Amino acid sequence: MKKPSMLMSSLFISILLLLLFIESTTAQEVDDETEFDYLRGSERGPDRWGHIREEWATCRTGRYQSPIDLLHRRVQVIPKSAEIVKFYKAGNATVRNRGHDIMIEWEGEDSKIQINGTTYILRQCHWHSPSEHTINGSRFAAELHLVHQTPDNNSIAVIGLLYKLGKPNRFLTTLMEKLELVPNALDLTNAGEINPGEIKLRGRKYYRYMGSLTTPPCTEGVLWTLDRRIATISEGQVAKMREVVHDDAERNARPVQPLNGRKVGLYTTIKNHGKENHY
Template sequence: MKNTTILYLFFLLFFFISCPPKTSSQEVEDEREFSYIEGSPNGPEHWGELHEEWKACGKGDMQSPIDLIHERVRVVPTLGRLKRSYKPSNATIKNRGHDIMLEWEGDAGSLWINGSEYLLKQCHWHAPSEHTVNGKRFALEVHMVHQRTDGKIAVVGIMYKIGRPDSFLKELEERINEVEVTREDEINVGVIDPRHVKIGSRKYYRYMGSLTTPPCTQGVTWTIVNKTRTASKAQLKLLRDAVHDDAKNNARPLQAINEREIKFYTPRYFGIHKHY
């Protein structure tokens, strides 16, 4: 009996060692435990109460998204241009229920911020936009998520208004539609070039915030591009139809700015221009 107990404890120990918990800095892959429906038991105002490791969603003082209010913005020319060095790599489209994500599997290049390299990991879409500019919300926002070797995260956000189709989304339309029709969780899409995600402006906002989905980890470096690009109504509908019903409007409510500084980079300063 004693030997049996020892053997059981050995296997139990082996199981926990070989299956480490998922790091809390990563976004939740499965949305079933939270929703975007305000007022529901698992809606945004309750995310911080659902799990101990999600408490930053309710108690954090550097949460995202925020309203980029020009009165709070400080122009910092020394921020410099965005240093992106992307390259084509194999990718997979994943339906996480709360959003559609494109995840690069290999080396898709990197982004440099303050002398640190952040490797490009994935991008995903929120409709409507999560961030606002002087109270104005846009139709869509893509987040390009990068991670440093120590786990720190940097996200580049690009806003879209309704207009001409977005060329990068056009590359993916057929496969996103396939995800919706087949209800597959993920589909390999081959080599995708992240350089096809167009920015169109050297001007950007910079602030420190958090992930916008649980566990709402803080310490995320946010870069929001000043120029608003366009996507078609059909592309917006495609992204919304592919996700679960309670995530068709998958934008987290705005969070308090508190004492945070919002920086703005422009090559030549003639005042802060309208987000156009």
């Protein structure tokens, strides 16, 4: 029989390994983006992210990374949708300058979505410009990511919305003054109540695939849903989003990653039921 000290050591090691496993499966995007940049060929650029920190190694070794090119000849059209139900409501939010983008982070757990019966809580949203995902090789003016996690924090689901140049985006118009409250990297401020329901996700088709976070630590196992309907954003709004970050960079979009045999579905939608917002 093992001595008590040996049993305690074994138990400690087991707990430590479990905590490491949990951390590896729940890793969110970093709040401090100043350690990396988006310049191709830079020592801190996308090709080097996996070398900067050991815990970012997946950026280099991962096989199911995001973003990807949504090439139509590789997309499987699925006539019956995997259902998504959206329950978004106004909640107290913090605006944070992460160094390369502006993030809106909701403090409560009132806003959520359900995908195939699984509930994901809305944690934050942020923008990239130009877009990170492309469609048939075409890149768009900007891309919004709505990042969700299951209540146990073991799974991540991201909803993406692509923007082309056109009419000003109404949600961004209401936010511009709040974005200017965090002019320096790592600045943050309470922004009062922000309603994510004002972000219009009304496309009747959407892409679905398994990928990763698009910033370090590039965690894989992320369920991606991208609205097929392209929204509009003004040229001035795109410029303002880059200007308020003050990182002197013209873009914050990771290059597209190899598909490596992954399947990408193009889903049609299920009709609305009651007051719940299905898309």
